[in-house]
Amino acid sequence: MATPERIPVERRRRRPTRSGSLLSAEAITEAALTLIEAPGGNALTVRRLGAALGCDPSAVYRYFPDTDAVLLAVADRLIQDSLEGFAPGGGWREELRDFAQRLHRSMLTHPRLAAVRASRVTTGPAEARAVDLGIGILLRAGFPPDRAVRNYRLFVDTVLAQAAVDAAVLDLDEERREQQGAAWTTHHAGLPAEEYPNLYAVRDHLALMAGALLPEILEMVIDRFAGELEARG
Missing domain, CATH: 1.10.10 (Arc Repressor Mutant, subunit A)
Known part of the structure; x- marks a missing residue:
């Protein structure tokens, strides 16, 4: 053929x-x-x-x-959709937040494809545009080329990994999602102090283990980048 x-x-x-x-x-x-x-x-x-x-x-x-190529094409199409309306022009911190939130929303909208998008390189035009935009944000922020590339990898892999976890939970049926969310307070918080002293000490706060993490993770990454820029003068 x-x-x-x-x-x-x-x-x-x-x-x-x-x-x-x-x-x-x-x-x-x-x-x-x-x-x-x-x-x-x-x-x-x-x-x-x-x-x-x-x-x-x-x-x-x-x-x-083959079907793997079809799958990658679908993933690239979803990257394209997530970038629709993205327009760099603000401060680099705001641009990174917008970029990350778009990727995260898109992966939660299509949870069955989240693992593919987090782990595969599509080689499609939308992925190339996304990488170009992301690295461009960091270059304009003041990073030299090697650090812009390395920090983009750190940034995007962190966002994609968290989005893949969130999407996997979202793809569970409703009963299992509820069990997943309640496990910290219904199971772990009730474990005996003799065997799990540290869990017992924080048992009243274990509900925090089920909360959304992306906003805090994103700020940690951005603060790290800001610190590196400051150290570079």
Whole structure:
């Protein structure tokens, strides 16, 4: 079978399906996102994509080499959505906060894809734009190129890791989410002092273990960056 690179762009972008709609990389990406987010829709297969699009499953291979490539394209599409309306222009601290909150919101909106977005490199245009914007914020803040890159990695991996944890909890069914949130006060707070003296000492405060962490984590990272800039003069 011919690879996508050998097929003219116009053929790859405009191939009618059995339903009469036009098949494209964008249509496949949208169908994949719908399948993933449907109840019980964690398994993404070419066969399911073909059924959803009303085309022969093999037609998907004209646009993507495999389902992993489709998954990365979906992740890149979600990065693009999260950046919609982002406009650098304020102070670097405010820009980093806005950038982080957009990523976090997007991952909680699509929790089943959070792990992919936190761990994979999509190589897509939206990811490239996000990295370009993030590093640009740090360059304008005054970091030299090597520290801008390193600090962007520190910043974005911290945000993505916390978002992935929050998204995983959000993707639990309602009963398990409630159990997760109440475990600190219903179980850990009741453990005996003889075996768990430190937990017992702070038992009245263990509800804090279930609270949102991103705002505090973000301020810690930003304060660290500010301290580094101050040390550099």
